[in-house]
Amino acid sequence: MAAYYSDELINEIIASNNLVDVAGSYVKLKRSGNRYVGLCPFHSEKTPSFQVSADKQLYHCFGCGEGGSVIQFIMKIENLDFVEAVKFLAARANIHLPEGNEKASDGEFFRKKQKMLEMYVTAARFYHSCLMDEGGNIARSYLAARQIDLSTVTHFGLGYSPAGYDALYNHLKEKSFDEGLMLESGLIRKSEKTGKYYDFFRDRVMVPIFDIRGNVIAFGGRTMAKSDGMKYVNSTDSMIFNKSKTLYGLNFAKKNCSERLILVEGYMDVISLHKYGFTNAVAGLGTAFTPEHAKIVSRYTKELIICYDSDNAGQAAVMRALSVLSATDLKLKVLVIPDTKDADEYLRLKGAAKFKKLIEGAKNHILYKIDRLKQEYDIENTEQKIEFVTKAAGVFSEVGNEIEREAYIAETSAETGISEEAIKTEVNRISYKSNNAAPKRTYSTYKTAEEKQDESVFRAQAVLLSLMCGDITVWRYVRKETDESLFDGSPLQAVANDIYSYSAQNKPPDFSVIISKTEDETAKKLCAALTSQQDVENPLKAAEQIIDRLKTEKQKQLINAAAGEGNPAKLAEMIKNLKK
Numbered sequence: 001m002a003a004y005y006s007d008e009l010i011n012e013i014i015a016s017n018n019l020v021d022v023a024g025s026y027v028k029l030k031r032s033g034n035r036y037v038g039l040c041p042f043h044s045e046k047t048p049s050f051q052v053s054a055d056k057q058l059y060h061c062f063g064c065g066e067g068g069s070v071i072q073f074i075m076k077i078e079n080l081d082f083v084e085a086v087k088f089l090a091a092r093a094n095i096h097l098p099e100g101n102e103k104a105s106d107g108e109f110f111r112k113k114q115k116m117l118e119m120y121v122t123a124a125r126f127y128h129s130c131l132m133d134e135g136g137n138i139a140r141s142y143l144a145a146r147q148i149d150l151s152t153v154t155h156f157g158l159g160y161s162p163a164g165y166d167a168l169y170n171h172l173k174e175k176s177f178d179e180g181l182m183l184e185s186g187l188i189r190k191s192e193k194t195g196k197y198y199d200f201f202r203d204r205v206m207v208p209i210f211d212i213r214g215n216v217i218a219f220g221g222r223t224m225a226k227s228d229g230m231k232y233v234n235s236t237d238s239m240i241f242n243k244s245k246t247l248y249g250l251n252f253a254k255k256n257c258s259e260r261l262i263l264v265e266g267y268m269d270v271i272s273l274h275k276y277g278f279t280n281a282v283a284g285l286g287t288a289f290t291p292e293h294a295k296i297v298s299r300y301t302k303e304l305i306i307c308y309d310s311d312n313a314g315q316a317a318v319m320r321a322l323s324v325l326s327a328t329d330l331k332l333k334v335l336v337i338p339d340t341k342d343a344d345e346y347l348r349l350k351g352a353a354k355f356k357k358l359i360e361g362a363k364n365h366i367l368y369k370i371d372r373l374k375q376e377y378d379i380e381n382t383e384q385k386i387e388f389v390t391k392a393a394g395v396f397s398e399v400g401n402e403i404e405r406e407a408y409i410a411e412t413s414a415e416t417g418i419s420e421e422a423i424k425t426e427v428n429r430i431s432y433k434s435n436n437a438a439p440k441r442t443y444s445t446y447k448t449a450e451e452k453q454d455e456s457v458f459r460a461q462a463v464l465l466s467l468m469c470g471d472i473t474v475w476r477y478v479r480k481e482t483d484e485s486l487f488d489g490s491p492l493q494a495v496a497n498d499i500y501s502y503s504a505q506n507k508p509p510d511f512s513v514i515i516s517k518t519e520d521e522t523a524k525k526l527c528a529a530l531t532s533q534q535d536v537e538n539p540l541k542a543a544e545q546i547i548d549r550l551k552t553e554k555q556k557q558l559i560n561a562a563a564g565e566g567n568p569a570k571l572a573e574m575i576k577n578l579k580k
């Protein structure tokens with residue numbers, strides 16, 4: 001999103017919030033020359049890949065590829081949008097932000113988002129009052145039957161959506177909300193037949209879903225109707241809600257989960273766990289556990305205990321979540337609830353003390369997987385025993401710690417009568433195979449010659465632009481010698497346009513301001529290119545060399561294009577020019 005504050009103001013805010021201090025308050029940074037390094041707050045790691053350049057005021061992680069200015073850092077770590085991050089940093093530096101100086105379009109987006117948040121909190125209050133009213137009788141008795149008391153109802157803001165057709169619609173209308181926005185919010189629908197507006201949630205116990213800062217961004221609804229097909233319904237994604245990036249309860253759990261987080265299946269489980277004092281529980285929202293969820297979780301905790309429903313569907317979901325989580329460095333455990341169907345029922349029947357014991361005894365994910373295999377195979381049968389040990393060897397090959405691995409192998413050997421030696425050989429064979437499989441296409445792994453070439457051109461362009469921003473003489477020189485067309489077709493086109501068209505008196509534009517306004521992926525790549533760049537001794541000379549290189553590159557491209565057209569005369573002419 002582009003800025004809606006002036007460049008001067010953004011400049012002042014960036015200048016008053018030194019990235020080393022700001023990032024240093026979230027990450028322990030160690031100085032190394034002109035750089036600071038630390039463990040990346042955006043992915044889970046054991047050796048530091050996160051670095052901050054003090055003079056460039058940019059950060060970059062070569063582990064996960066994140067990068068940007070202080071504004072992007074705050075956007076990501078605090079989960080804020082651009083405008084909110086600017087406000088956050090302005091407050092941090094005691095800078096007064098003038099009201100009403102936004103550019104029309106961006107201001108409109110921001111206002112719309114604010115208005116939608118306002119609509120959701122209005123709806124939440126409305127649903128809550130409906131629960132407390134006489135009409136909320138059925139819902140209240142349902143909650144009472146689940147042993148959800150009044151203080152829990154208030155804490156989680158629970159409510160009831162009336163059974164009628166348009167109760168919420170009328171309420172929102174009364175509060176002067178715009179009908180277009182109502183439709184966009186998903187709370188209200190419009191009948192195609194009659195053209196009438198109607199409520200999406202009807203006759204349901206309502207659970208407001210919060211973002212990390214406690215704003216209501218969606219709802220979940222549990223039906224009270226006996227015949228209704230859909231027992232649980234959630235809000236659809238909107239401009240304020242993305243279910244694959246939201247974990248229910250994290251706003252409550254975030255203070256108590258630095259050591260351990262419990263992942264349960266639904267919001268009712270979360271509510272129940274919190275009620276019994278387990279305030280470090282969260283849940284997904286009816287979707288599978290996503291890589292985004294994994295990233296969020298590893299930002300908040302060291303250990304994750306998965307505690308899904310004990311039925312087959314629940315246990316299959318555990319396996320899928322484990323496979324998503326294998327990309328993190330989290331300590332993973334699985335708790336299978338005995339005798340009852342889920343954590344909520346177990347707590348109600350057996351109480352908190354027993355549940356606490358279960359948590360303490362949760363199995364690590366390797367042992368859990370082995371248990372699953374044991375259920376699948378009968379090891380009294382030779383054929384099945386071979387299958388079992390082969391599959392188990394596959395699981396053991398995931399274990400990084402050799403001592404741990406040995407212990408599992410010894411145990412399996414004792415259980416099956418197959419020698420440790422044989423199991424070890426199989427484990428090593430599988431590890432060798434997966435280590436030598438086609439390399440994963442992650443950051444900074446294998447690249448084709450063409451990609452390397454593109455990358456080196458990108459790097460040259462990035463350095464040239466940053467040199468322009470660092471020195472008014474260079475800025476003037478580059479503009480005299482070239483124009484924006486040097487960047488045609490480059491991901492840096494927009495950035496280049498911005499820098500070239502800047503009307504400098506005696507100071508070129510500030511590069512971290514430019515980066516702050518740059519689209520996410522490009523900003524990350526820019527920071528990657530620049531933080532690995534050595535300090536340039538003679539910027540003018542360096543700019544000159546880069547321009548030469550880029551111009552040659554440009555000609556090569558044109559020649560390739562001409563060759564593709566099949567025009568030999570034109571081609572010969574161009575090659576002649578290139579040699580000059």
Ligand SMILES: [Zn+2]
Nearest residue numbers: 040043061064
């Ligand atoms: Zn990282």
